[in-house]
Amino acid sequence: MAAIASRGDRAAFGLLFNRYAPKIKAHLVARGAAAGAADELTQEVMLIVWRKAGLYDASRGSIAAWLYTISRNFLFNNARAERRRRLEPGSEMEFPEPAPLPTSEQALLAAERSRALATSLAVLPPEQREVLEGAYWRGQTLQECADERQLPLGTVKTRVRLALARLRGLMTAVRSTE
Amino acid sequence: MTPPPLAAAPALPRHHVPDHGLVEYVAGACTDGAALAFACHLSLCASCAAEAAALEDVGGRILEASDGETMAPGALEGLLARLGTTPQLGSPSAETLASPEFLAACGLPAPLLRALPPADGWRTVIPGMRVVDLPFAAPGGAVRLVRFKGGVTIPLHDHGGPEYIVVFTGALEEKDEGDGRRFGRGDVSIRLPGERHAQRATPGEPCVALVVNEGALRPLTLRGRLLRAIARD
Numbered sequence: 001m002a003a004i005a006s007r008g009d010r011a012a013f014g015l016l017f018n019r020y021a022p023k024i025k026a027h028l029v030a031r032g033a034a035a036g037a038a039d040e041l042t043q044e045v046m047l048i049v050w051r052k053a054g055l056y057d058a059s060r061g062s063i064a065a066w067l068y069t070i071s072r073n074f075l076f077n078n079a080r081a082e083r084r085r086r087l088e089p090g091s092e093m094e095f096p097e098p099a100p101l102p103t104s105e106q107a108l109l110a111a112e113r114s115r116a117l118a119t120s121l122a123v124l125p126p127e128q129r130e131v132l133e134g135a136y137w138r139g140q141t142l143q144e145c146a147d148e149r150q151l152p153l154g155t156v157k158t159r160v161r162l163a164l165a166r167l168r169g170l171m172t173a174v175r176s177t178e
Numbered sequence: 179m180t181p182p183p184l185a186a187a188p189a190l191p192r193h194h195v196p197d198h199g200l201v202e203y204v205a206g207a208c209t210d211g212a213a214l215a216f217a218c219h220l221s222l223c224a225s226c227a228a229e230a231a232a233l234e235d236v237g238g239r240i241l242e243a244s245d246g247e248t249m250a251p252g253a254l255e256g257l258l259a260r261l262g263t264t265p266q267l268g269s270p271s272a273e274t275l276a277s278p279e280f281l282a283a284c285g286l287p288a289p290l291l292r293a294l295p296p297a298d299g300w301r302t303v304i305p306g307m308r309v310v311d312l313p314f315a316a317p318g319g320a321v322r323l324v325r326f327k328g329g330v331t332i333p334l335h336d337h338g339g340p341e342y343i344v345v346f347t348g349a350l351e352e353k354d355e356g357d358g359r360r361f362g363r364g365d366v367s368i369r370l371p372g373e374r375h376a377q378r379a380t381p382g383e384p385c386v387a388l389v390v391n392e393g394a395l396r397p398l399t400l401r402g403r404l405l406r407a408i409a410r411d
Contacts, residue, residue, distance in 0.1 A: 022246025039250045043257050065238030072206035083315040096221035096287030135205040136240045
């Protein structure tokens with residue numbers, strides 16, 4: 001990623017493309033992109049990756065995580081433009097950037113992440129993996145996940161919580177939110 | 179109007195986005211308004227930003243685990259041919275934005291500042307409450323930046339759809355049937371239909387907040403209904 005950003009390294013970009021473009025395409029298809037349009041949309045996403053390579057911050061997360069957010073933002077912005085068609089054009093607005101992580105917290109997270117990486121999604125029971133994939137892959141709200149499976153919302157929230165706790169090695173399983 | 183004072187050492191937000199809300203935000207499953215409100219909170223809350231980064235890591239692993247869909251032949255070559263005309267962005271740099279003096283001290287996230295009209299672009303909805311609409315769709319509701327005059331109250335009301343508020347400066351207090359919480363800089367308030375509350379901007383200082391309503395407010399008092407009748411939405 002650094003080579004792509006600092007030297008405009010096309011060979012490095014090609015490697016990144018070969019590894020991730022098919023996965024990004026699968027993500028766009030899972031979110032409802034028409035088969036005929038998915039290739040073009042994937043190229044759009046990879047163009048954004050090329051443009052923004054310099055903004056990738058390794059201390060914030062893995063390359064895959066960053067690519068996931070680029071793909072997600074692309075889908076979101078497309079859908080938002082669609083919803084706003086009737087409003088006046090030319091008033092696009094970006095989202096604020098997240099707050100910088102305090103250095104110690106950053107270090108903690110990095111350590112936590114490398115441990116978490118050893119824990120693959122494969123360890124999750126199918127019912128936990130399903131709800132994560134419903135949200136992350138197909139863009140379902142937890143309510144939609146619950147409706148599709150005819151489960152109470154609380155059950156879906158619990159599965160998400162358990163899945164995340166498992167993935168993170170039970171570290172930050174319970175975070176008080178109030 | 180004098181610029182609102184900014185505390186020298188701003189307190190950390192105390193009211194956060196709940197975990198399931200962060201999951202939906204990171205997964206891109208939120209409504210436009212909720213996503214904007216959560217992004218504003220994340221821009222002011224290192225704790226939630228760290229949590230979101232961890233959740234994005236899960237997204238990365240789900241992406242990594244995908245078998246992928248074969249790209250059409252020549253896709254990479256086609257894209258490489260377009261790179262020459264696509265400039266790369268530099269590293270992020272601190273940007274300075276010209277903004278009206280009264281807002282400069284509010285500590286608004288840059289994209290919100292950019293979306294604002296000049297000072298006279300604000301319109302009064304009810305006395306003591308001026309708004310500017312943000313370019314987000316909210317069926318049956320509104321996505322707005324709101325300036326409350328200190329001491330202004332919004333009488334007891336219910337919500338026709340979810341309400342998300344993020345305070346940037348000053349504070350909003352819950353009154354009456356609300357549970358008395360106080361929302362200061364960076365705090366997010368989430369109210370669902372059926373959850374009633376009244377609010378008051380803390381007297382003595384103006385309050386600037388993002389207010390997302392995904393349904394109409396339903397006033398529950400005579401004063402509220404009168405205000406509704408005169409309100410210029």
